[in-house]
Amino acid sequence: xxxxxFLVPLALMLGLLxxxxxxxxxxxxxxxxxxxxxxxxxxxxxxxxxxxxx
Amino acid sequence: MQATRDFSHYVRNLDSGLSHIDLAVEGVxxxxxxxxxxxxxxxxxxxxxxxxxxxxxxxxxxxKQGALDPARFIDRLAELGYKAYPFEPVRxxxxxxxxxxxxxxxxxxxxxxxxNVMMLSVPVWSGNVSDMIPExxxxxxxLSALIALPAVAYAGQPFFRSALRALRARTTNMDVPISIxxxxxxxxxxxxxxxxxxxxxxDAALMLITFLLAGRYLDQSxxxxxxxxxxxxxxxxxxxATKFVGADEISVVPIAAIEPGDIVLLRPGERCAxxxxxxxGKSSIDQSLITGETLPASAxxxxxxxxxxxxxxxxxxxxxxTAAEGTxxxxxxxxxxxxxxxxxxxxxxxxxxxxxxxxxxxATALLTMLGWxxxxxxxxxxxxxxxxxxxxxxxxxxxxAIPAVQTVASGAMFRSGVLLNSGNAIERLAEVDRVVFxxxxxxxxxxxxxxxxxxxxxxxxxxxxxxxxxxxxxxxxAVARAAGASKPLAGIEEVPGQGVRGFIGxxxxxxxxxxxxxxxxxxxxxxxxxxxxxxxxFRNGSECHVFAVRQRLRADATAAVARLARAGVAxxxxxxxxxxxxxxAAGQLGIHEWRAGVTPADKIARIDALTRQGFKVMMVxxxxxxxxxxxxxxxxxxxxxxxHLSRAxxxxxxxxxxxxxxxxxxxxxxxxxxxxxxxxxLAAGYNLLAVPLAIAGLATPLVxxxxxxxxxxxxxxxxxxxxxxxxxxxxxxxxxxxxxx
Numbered sequence: 001x002x003x004x005x006f007l008v009p010l011a012l013m014l015g016l017l018x019x020x021x022x023x024x025x026x027x028x029x030x031x032x033x034x035x036x037x038x039x040x041x042x043x044x045x046x047x048x049x050x051x052x053x054x
Numbered sequence: 055m056q057a058t059r060d061f062s063h064y065v066r067n068l069d070s071g072l073s074h075i076d077l078a079v080e081g082v083x084x085x086x087x088x089x090x091x092x093x094x095x096x097x098x099x100x101x102x103x104x105x106x107x108x109x110x111x112x113x114x115x116x117x118k119q120g121a122l123d124p125a126r127f128i129d130r131l132a133e134l135g136y137k138a139y140p141f142e143p144v145r146x147x148x149x150x151x152x153x154x155x156x157x158x159x160x161x162x163x164x165x166x167x168x169x170n171v172m173m174l175s176v177p178v179w180s181g182n183v184s185d186m187i188p189e190x191x192x193x194x195x196x197l198s199a200l201i202a203l204p205a206v207a208y209a210g211q212p213f214f215r216s217a218l219r220a221l222r223a224r225t226t227n228m229d230v231p232i233s234i235x236x237x238x239x240x241x242x243x244x245x246x247x248x249x250x251x252x253x254x255x256x257d258a259a260l261m262l263i264t265f266l267l268a269g270r271y272l273d274q275s276x277x278x279x280x281x282x283x284x285x286x287x288x289x290x291x292x293x294x295a296t297k298f299v300g301a302d303e304i305s306v307v308p309i310a311a312i313e314p315g316d317i318v319l320l321r322p323g324e325r326c327a328x329x330x331x332x333x334x335g336k337s338s339i340d341q342s343l344i345t346g347e348t349l350p351a352s353a354x355x356x357x358x359x360x361x362x363x364x365x366x367x368x369x370x371x372x373x374x375x376t377a378a379e380g381t382x383x384x385x386x387x388x389x390x391x392x393x394x395x396x397x398x399x400x401x402x403x404x405x406x407x408x409x410x411x412x413x414x415x416x417a418t419a420l421l422t423m424l425g426w427x428x429x430x431x432x433x434x435x436x437x438x439x440x441x442x443x444x445x446x447x448x449x450x451x452x453x454x455a456i457p458a459v460q461t462v463a464s465g466a467m468f469r470s471g472v473l474l475n476s477g478n479a480i481e482r483l484a485e486v487d488r489v490v491f492x493x494x495x496x497x498x499x500x501x502x503x504x505x506x507x508x509x510x511x512x513x514x515x516x517x518x519x520x521x522x523x524x525x526x527x528x529x530x531x532a533v534a535r536a537a538g539a540s541k542p543l544a545g546i547e548e549v550p551g552q553g554v555r556g557f558i559g560x561x562x563x564x565x566x567x568x569x570x571x572x573x574x575x576x577x578x579x580x581x582x583x584x585x586x587x588x589x590x591x592f593r594n595g596s597e598c599h600v601f602a603v604r605q606r607l608r609a610d611a612t613a614a615v616a617r618l619a620r621a622g623v624a625x626x627x628x629x630x631x632x633x634x635x636x637x638x639a640a641g642q643l644g645i646h647e648w649r650a651g652v653t654p655a656d657k658i659a660r661i662d663a664l665t666r667q668g669f670k671v672m673m674v675x676x677x678x679x680x681x682x683x684x685x686x687x688x689x690x691x692x693x694x695x696x697x698h699l700s701r702a703x704x705x706x707x708x709x710x711x712x713x714x715x716x717x718x719x720x721x722x723x724x725x726x727x728x729x730x731x732x733x734x735x736l737a738a739g740y741n742l743l744a745v746p747l748a749i750a751g752l753a754t755p756l757v758x759x760x761x762x763x764x765x766x767x768x769x770x771x772x773x774x775x776x777x778x779x780x781x782x783x784x785x786x787x788x789x790x791x792x793x794x795x
């Protein structure tokens with residue numbers, strides 16, 4: 001059962017990682033436009049813009 | 055005089071040397087539109103951000119400060135075929151967006167903690183019946199406490215704050231028993247853990263918070279969605295004014311940028327957007343939105359004009375007054391304040407339920423404790439059992455019972471073209487047994503229409519329509535709209551106060567007053583049959599036709615009124631218009647109760663009288679003169695074409711040219727109220743089953759968790775039925791709406 005000392009913190013760390021990921025995506029505005037985001041995933045990539053003109 | 059467009063009011067200058075503007079865009083509906091707009095706008099030089107929000111139908115743009123005129127974006131979008139309007143985020147909307155992301159953060163934290171604590175709880179539950187050693191159990195309990203306490207402190211804020219607010223105001227709401235339950239569950243669990251006991255309720259507290267936050271977030275996001283649509287509609291209605299920036303220089307600016315003392319130009323056919331007085335020019339004006347009176351009044355220097363006034367014939371210069379100077383407006387404002395105060399006394403169903411619920415539950419817990427002590431249990435055991443009663447009665451299902459129904463019902467209303475302005479409107483709408491309609495703009499369409507189109511040869515009608523495009527007069531605009539004309543004729547001359555004329559080849563065409571076209575005889579024939587109509591004559595060489603133009607009833611008004619009557623809702627008309635016009639409309643619709651020539655104060659008096667007789671009145675109106683009555687009624691509704699003040703006052707706003715949404719909305723709300731009540735009974739029924747277990751001291755954390763999630767699921771499933779309205783109100787009209795897709 002000593003393995004718990006190692007496993008339980010590991011499980012918690014993984015969960016925490018998920019939470020941090022969620023909070024990051026929220027802060028990043030990924031939930032602002034749920035409808036549009038779905039379409040963006042399957043849209044063609046933007047044409048590469050020439051960086052010297054902009 | 056060509057007006058320049060000035061959008062500087064809407065542009066926000068960011069610290070990073072960029073400018074930002076939000077545009078509401080009409081017609082963005084798919085991924086194709088999204089990428090087309092984004093590519094085209096970001097191809098403009100110096101644009102650093104062009105991002106479409108498909109949910110809100112808006113575009114956010116950023117560019118290097120001073121490098122571009124925002125009008126260019128609007129022109130570019132117009133070239134692509136989209137109408138765009140600068141958008142000013144309302145402060146309430148910004149606050150709600152902030153609130154939504156806070157709720158989502160809380161939900162994330164609560165869900166994370168609930169899952170991890172459950173991971174620790176399941177081994178304890180199974181260990182209690184097998185071979186777990188007490189040290190391991192304590193270790194798991196302490197770990198749970200470590201996760202649960204900070205998580206609840208953060209994610210419970212929405213409930214704690216709301217409960218505190220209610221307690222400070224010396225009332226209770228649903229959040230008071232919820233907060234008490236959570237705090238007691240946690241403190242009991244901590245003391246039990248210290249005492250090496252078998253049971254801890256960390257998982258129950260967290261699961262409760264997670265369920266409730268999910269319900270609250272859904273409720274809030276639905277409301278935010280309707281508010282976003284309402285905000286876009288406000289932007290699309292584009293309340294702008296033409297302001298003099300120099301002696302002869304004019305600029306189109308948003309209303310918010312107009313200051314008292316400014317001078318604005320009011321062209322024929324334009325609706326005034328400000329209050330003020332005329333300083334130059336002569337014209338006739340239509341005050342129907344303000345007073346309900348449809349006959350034009352004449353205006354000259356010194357005449358007071360109000361926002362909503364339609365200018366009919368000549369150009370006017372208007373000096374903008376402060377709101378306090380406008381006697382009519384300040385009168386309406388005063389009536390409005392009184393009426394709004396009266397309505398805030400309404401107590402929501404949820405709060406009424408919790409007022410009943412909290413004392414019963416807390417008394418039961420107290421009796422349980424005293425009972426166990428009386429039967430010889432130790433104080434410790436008695437207190438633990440009493441707190442278990444509180445935990446298991448903690449109104450998880452009760453807290454979800456109403457928001458879940460509201461979310462589903464408001465979503466269904468949204469799809470059929472009704473937007474909710476206020477949170478408890480559904481409950482109030484469900485109680486309505488009498489509907490009071492305003493006539494002009496509510497029962498009738500807001501725009502004029504040609505009534506005798508069938509009697510005029512199509513070729514002449516089309517030609518008249520094209521000719522009418524050259525005139526600003528609203529009656530001409532009605533002819534052009536009815537004819538579906540889009541190409542104006544060339545070389546047309548406008549004769550002030552008479553009409554327009556021009557030549558096709560060597561044949562003269564004229565459109566205007568009957569005397570201008572030598573058509574007095576035909577005009578008198580029409581007027582003798584329908585004295586309320588406005589006539590406009592059209593001469594094509596030697597041929598001559600007269601159009602009868604009037605406000606037309608909404609296409610389904612008769613059917614809607616009949617359906618209300620069948621469902622047992624009485625209907626009456628309160629209009630500021632003249633008696634013959636109101637009598638005519640009432641006769642057509644089969645409404646027996648009507649009053650004409652009513653002032654705003656009279657409207658309130660009538661509604662108060664009905665309220666005293668015990669009726670629950672819904673007011674449906676669109677004019678400035680309706681606003682106080684809208685606020686005074688039990689619940690109110692406005693068409694989206696209504697004046698700003700009315701739309702802001704009404705509890706619900708309906709879209710489109712049909713009256714059906716009004717009826718359908720009542721249907722949805724009745725069904726929703728029924729389901730809310732059912733849900734409250736379901737939640738109470740669950741308590742009747744679970745509480746005896748808790749009183750008997752058998753409510754282990756496992757029982758609490760199972761009962762809580764089971765009852766919540768039941769309540770949510772029942773709430774889903776709200777997507778169909780009550781059948782009496784939603785027959786064929788159910789499929790009719792759908793403007794919002």
